[in-house]
Structure formats: C-alpha cells, structure tokens
Amino acid sequence: MPQLIATDLDGTILFDRKVAPADLDAMRRWRAAGNLLVVDTGKSVFATRDTLEPVGLAFDYAVAFTGAVLADGDYRVLASRFLPDGLAHEIVMSLRGIDGLTVFATTLETDYVVEDTYHEVSPILQVFVPMEPEEMTEHRFIGVPMRVRDDDVRRRIVERLTERWGEAIEVVRNQEFLDVIPAGATKGAGLADLLARLTGSDGSRSGESIETWSFGDSWNDISMHTVADHPVALPWSPKEVVAACESTAGSMAELVESVLGPRRGRTTATTTAGEKRNR
Structure with missing residues (x-):
C-alpha cells in the first residue's frame, strides 16, 4: 500500500527558515522508499518556494495557503480557490x-x-x-x-x-x-482533495488506497489531522492539537523512523520532548 506523509512547515519541520539535517535526510529516505511527501502549509506557493528551495527540500505535492491551492512538486498550480472579487x-x-x-x-x-x-x-x-x-x-x-x-x-x-x-x-x-x-478551504479539505485525485479515476494511482500520516503543531493543522489515518502532533503542540492526534513525535526524523524502522546498523538514543524542542 502506498504511504503518504502530509507535513506542516513552520514550527514542525521549519525553524528560522531552516530544516534540520536529520529531518531533511528522513524525508529524502521516505521518498526514496517510494512514498509520497506532501507539504500542507499556510504559506502561499510563492512563500513555500522561497523557503524550501534554498534548503533543498523536494516534495511531491503542496497543499498551500491553508488548502486554497494545490501544486505539484515543481510548484505548478493544479487547483486554486479565490476569495470573491472585492x-x-x-x-x-x-x-x-x-x-x-x-x-x-x-x-x-x-x-x-x-x-x-x-x-x-x-x-x-x-x-x-x-x-x-x-x-x-x-x-x-x-x-x-x-x-x-x-x-x-x-x-x-x-x-x-x-x-x-x-x-x-x-x-x-x-x-x-x-x-x-x-469558505471550505482548510488544510484538511486540501489534503482530502489531493487524496481524491490520487485514488480517483483521474489520479496517477487510480484504484489504490493510500495510508496517510499527518504531522503538524498548530491549530490550523487540526483539520489535516482529522483527514489522516495516523495524525501526529509535536509534543509541545497546544492541547487541542495533541487531543486530535493518536500520537506525538519530536521530529520528522523520529516519525519516519517509527514508520520505516531505523536504518540498518544504526542505533537510536531516547530523547525527551523538551530536549528535542530546545536543541
């Protein structure tokens, strides 16, 4: 079964416009294993590109501006919704x-x-x-x-x-x-629309179900967590966000390792949520 991670950016994998090397490596490993990586963000397509291209983060799809825009991994807009004129x-x-x-x-x-x-x-x-x-x-x-x-x-x-x-x-x-x-544009609605494209008659993975993980830290991520099979918050997320999820992970690297397993020959040390947040 194909797998997909939909991740928030700011406060989740992006801190001061940087992505930790371990998280970047984990997302590359995720895609190299044949899985899909989706950025589900409040940023515009313009701001997403301005932020992610310099850090070298590649992805398959972007649900941008809180679900109002869908783009592919080359930042080409596939669908968009606008506020009423004026x-x-x-x-x-x-x-x-x-x-x-x-x-x-x-x-x-x-x-x-x-x-x-x-x-x-x-x-x-x-x-x-x-x-x-x-x-x-x-x-x-x-x-x-x-x-x-x-x-x-x-x-x-x-x-x-x-x-x-x-x-x-x-x-x-x-x-x-x-x-x-x-109205109707949320991170969850955008993710649901993308999944419909991928599994529907016009999707590149027509007829297949996709197991999904969501990863996000803030209130606007709750709708995304509601859509995912496995919603995951950050340990320091607001209590309403944690309550909407089935688990927490201190980093993208930790999440990917929990799904794919550790790399061969590698051992991991246990780190507290507070240590992860402050490092």
Whole structure:
C-alpha cells in the first residue's frame, strides 16, 4: 500500500527558515522508499518556494495557503480557490486603524503587505511586496494573512470577520497569524482533495488506497489531522492539537523512523520532548 506523509512547515519541520539535517535526510529516505511527501502549509506557493528551495527540500505535492491551492512538486498550480472579487479589499479596509497588526494580501504569484504597525519582519513570512489598498482592485486574491500578537485583539478580529463575512470565508489560526481564506478551504479539505485525485479515476494511482500520516503543531493543522489515518502532533503542540492526534513525535526524523524502522546498523538514543524542542 502506498504511504503518504502530509507535513506542516513552520514550527514542525521549519525553524528560522531552516530544516534540520536529520529531518531533511528522513524525508529524502521516505521518498526514496517510494512514498509520497506532501507539504500542507499556510504559506502561499510563492512563500513555500522561497523557503524550501534554498534548503533543498523536494516534495511531491503542496497543499498551500491553508488548502486554497494545490501544486505539484515543481510548484505548478493544479487547483486554486479565490476569495470573491472585492472581498479582500473590504476585509483590509475593515481592519485599518487596529494597532498591533500587520495585514498581507496574497495572489497566486505574490505576497503583498498592505498594512503594517509592527514594522518588523516575521520569520514565517519574510518576502513580500508593498501594496496600497487602492491597488487591490487590480488583482484576484486567495487570502488575507495577518500577524496579530495579542490574544484579545485576535479574538475580536475573528468575531468581527466571521460575523460580517462568515458565509464566504474561513478564519484559521497558525501561531501568531490568522489566515482569511475562501469558505471550505482548510488544510484538511486540501489534503482530502489531493487524496481524491490520487485514488480517483483521474489520479496517477487510480484504484489504490493510500495510508496517510499527518504531522503538524498548530491549530490550523487540526483539520489535516482529522483527514489522516495516523495524525501526529509535536509534543509541545497546544492541547487541542495533541487531543486530535493518536500520537506525538519530536521530529520528522523520529516519525519516519517509527514508520520505516531505523536504518540498518544504526542505533537510536531516547530523547525527551523538551530536549528535542530546545536543541
């Protein structure tokens, strides 16, 4: 039976825009064994490529922008969903004047920053192009990511957006970010759509079932964990994420070894979750 790992990036395998050599080696080993590697991320395709190409991480598919975009391993877009025309601009204008907030707007090609009160760059989203809100009418947007550090401000923003546009959008949290995306677009929905492609009449693996593992640390990964056969959280994930999973693993290398077994001639030492998190 084919096997597939769907992994989050930031806070799961990607830390300060770097992937640990052991994790990189494990993912290469996974694919070399004939298995599929899927990155399931809140990042845009543009940001995913900007982050992963420099570290040399190859994959088979990307479920990008929290399920709104599906791309292949060469970053070619296979499917995409957009916010209704004009809605991204309305959302951005509704957020103006809120202190402690950086607002982005994402097309298929580019991440734009349209409002910034922090005046600093987050390691999660580092490359973007400035855009004035009035320029937004010239583009189609997939989503509106925003960086919000304060929990109370974040909660009020979620309430405001869902009350006004709840039928047209999803608002999901990833660490200190909120992502506003088209209704029905989640990491889990994106993974489910990919699995349907792979096992359906148009899929390259038509007629085969695929055993799936999910690996992710944050709230926006819960929908992905719900779809997978074997959901796996990080030991330090929020309690809601751990509760949605059947197990935890301290690293991608640990997860791959638990599925494929250790390399021949290699012994492993037991490491606590806290040691893994801090190393």
